Amino acid sequence: MPVITVERKILEKNDQLATQNRQLFAEKHITVFNLLSSPGSGKTTLLEKLLPMLAESRCGVVEGDLQTDRDAQRIAALNVPVVQIVTNGGCHLDAGLVRDALTNLDLDTIRLLFIENVGNLVCPAGYDLGEQKKIVIISTTEGDDKPLKYTTMFRAARVCIINKMDLLPWTDFNIETVKRNALQINPDLQFFTVSAKTGTGMQELSAWFKSQLYK
Numbered sequence: 001m002p003v004i005t006v007e008r009k010i011l012e013k014n015d016q017l018a019t020q021n022r023q024l025f026a027e028k029h030i031t032v033f034n035l036l037s038s039p040g041s042g043k044t045t046l047l048e049k050l051l052p053m054l055a056e057s058r059c060g061v062v063e064g065d066l067q068t069d070r071d072a073q074r075i076a077a078l079n080v081p082v083v084q085i086v087t088n089g090g091c092h093l094d095a096g097l098v099r100d101a102l103t104n105l106d107l108d109t110i111r112l113l114f115i116e117n118v119g120n121l122v123c124p125a126g127y128d129l130g131e132q133k134k135i136v137i138i139s140t141t142e143g144d145d146k147p148l149k150y151t152t153m154f155r156a157a158r159v160c161i162i163n164k165m166d167l168l169p170w171t172d173f174n175i176e177t178v179k180r181n182a183l184q185i186n187p188d189l190q191f192f193t194v195s196a197k198t199g200t201g202m203q204e205l206s207a208w209f210k211s212q213l214y215k
């Protein structure tokens with residue numbers, strides 16, 4: 001007798017909605033990135049630094065958080081269109097939540113959409129939102145063994161941003177070790193090393209985002 005778990009049914013439904021989101025983004029020529037990390041790795045700070053550098057790329061942001069709209073307020077302060085999804089304790093965004101949030105954005109004026117997922121290296125990995133690429137962010141205070149512990153996330157990501165490079169001298173985090181551990185899980189992973197605080201590496205990162213726009 002076949003046994004279909006609730007989780008599998010939920011994921012099938014999510015994948016259908018993600019396909020619809022992806023079609024919509026393609027029709028509108030919007031490049032979409034799903035930003036994933038532990039709480040506090042610097043997702044919002046990276047956006048605060050990047051968005052002014054990408055002003056000509058007409059960015060929009062979807063913020064996901066457990067309770068508050070604090071991150072959306074930080075983005076709105078930059079005059080960038082933003083919508084906040086409050087998951088009320090839910091540990092990840094799903095494609096249906098993103099689809100509903102999109103009705104609050106003018107998609108005809110946006111070319112680059114960032115989705116800041118709920119801070120969590122586990123649950124969001126399995127949920128396709130319709131993005132082009134998942135980007136995992138790890139900071140130098142988290143330990144360089146994380147790719148080995150959160151394999152699903154590092155396998156799902158296409159890009160890994162290593163943030164808080166300014167703090168590197170005060171940690172035992174080893175860049176070569178984290179890269180080796182991540183490449184063991186995902187040999188095609190592309191890396192950027194940055195400090196959202198000091199701006200180190202941010203020019204290179206913003207240039208890469210520009211290269212991802214529809215021509």
Ligand SMILES: Nc1nc2c(ncn2[C@@H]2O[C@H](COP(=O)(O)OP(=O)(O)O)[C@@H](O)[C@H]2O)c(=O)[nH]1
Pocket residue numbers: 037038039040041042043044045046119163164165166167194195196197198
């Ligand atoms: N030293 C340092 N602190 C950072 C950097 N990026 C973010 N932070 C700090 O890390 C904390 C969490 O950042 P936030 O962007 O809210 O993380 P999020 O939870 O991933 O969105 C804040 O206190 C930031 O100021 C960085 O590159 N260097």
Ligand SMILES: [Mg+2]
Pocket residue numbers: 043044045071116
């Ligand atoms: Mg945040």
